[in-house]
Amino acid sequence: MFITFEGQEGAGKSTQIKLLHDYFLAQGVNVILTREPGGTVIAEKIRRMLKDTENTSISKKTEALLYIAARAQLADEVILPHLANGGVVLSDRFSDSTIAYQGFGNGLDIDDLVSMSNFAGDSLVPNITFYLQIDVQEGLARKLTQGAPDRIEQRELSYHLKVQKGYEHLLRMYPDRIKAIDGAQPQDKIHEIIIKYIKDITA
Numbered sequence: 001m002f003i004t005f006e007g008q009e010g011a012g013k014s015t016q017i018k019l020l021h022d023y024f025l026a027q028g029v030n031v032i033l034t035r036e037p038g039g040t041v042i043a044e045k046i047r048r049m050l051k052d053t054e055n056t057s058i059s060k061k062t063e064a065l066l067y068i069a070a071r072a073q074l075a076d077e078v079i080l081p082h083l084a085n086g087g088v089v090l091s092d093r094f095s096d097s098t099i100a101y102q103g104f105g106n107g108l109d110i111d112d113l114v115s116m117s118n119f120a121g122d123s124l125v126p127n128i129t130f131y132l133q134i135d136v137q138e139g140l141a142r143k144l145t146q147g148a149p150d151r152i153e154q155r156e157l158s159y160h161l162k163v164q165k166g167y168e169h170l171l172r173m174y175p176d177r178i179k180a181i182d183g184a185q186p187q188d189k190i191h192e193i194i195i196k197y198i199k200d201i202t203a
């Protein structure tokens with residue numbers, strides 16, 4: 001099973017994905033937790049490049065290709081082999097982020113992004129995606145309490161609002177796969193909701 005977490009800056013994905021990882025470990029499931037961009041030595045190097053606030057000259061196309069390259073490396077090295085072994089993979093972000101951030105946020109062609117993403121991930125689609133919803137400004141403010149903003153977080157509010165529109169579009173397109181959860185709720189409540197969905201799809 002391939003499970004992804006999506007959401008805007010400061011939505012609380014990382015906390016929830018760790019809680020779900022702990023839940024699976026406690027059940028004795030062969031589970032791994034990874035993230036995008038990142039999750040391998042090469043992809044973590046690409047992540048640093050993408051987040052570096054000095055890299056203001058990265059073009060929109062280059063940025064998209066770097067996210068896609070990181071995805072290809074993670075898919076080939078980690079995700080696909082683990083799934084082939086019958087394991088569960090949890091990923092903090094996947095292709096939906098590219099559609100929301102590079103497609104809706106940066107205005108790149110959605111069909112191009114979908115086909116490049118499919119190329120990178122061997123057309124892998126998550127079994128279920130948890131989309132944690134948060135007020136955009138509240139999320140950005142939350143992030144600021146955790147340290148200096150990275151290159152993407154530094155973008156203006158209008159960019160982040162376009163990303164939100166992208167996620168809402170994806171939610172309408174894939175209502176069976178993407179489960180929206182109010183990220184403003186207490187963490188244990190959100191975890192409970194996620195476990196309920198997991199129990200439903202594994203029943």
Ligand code: TMP
Nearest residue numbers: 036037067093094097098101102152153
């Ligand atoms: P995060 O893992 O801390 O959320 O940081 C990843 C950042 O990269 C976040 O700002 C979202 C952005 N991103 C994209 O713009 N496109 C993508 O395809 C992915 C995976 C992430």
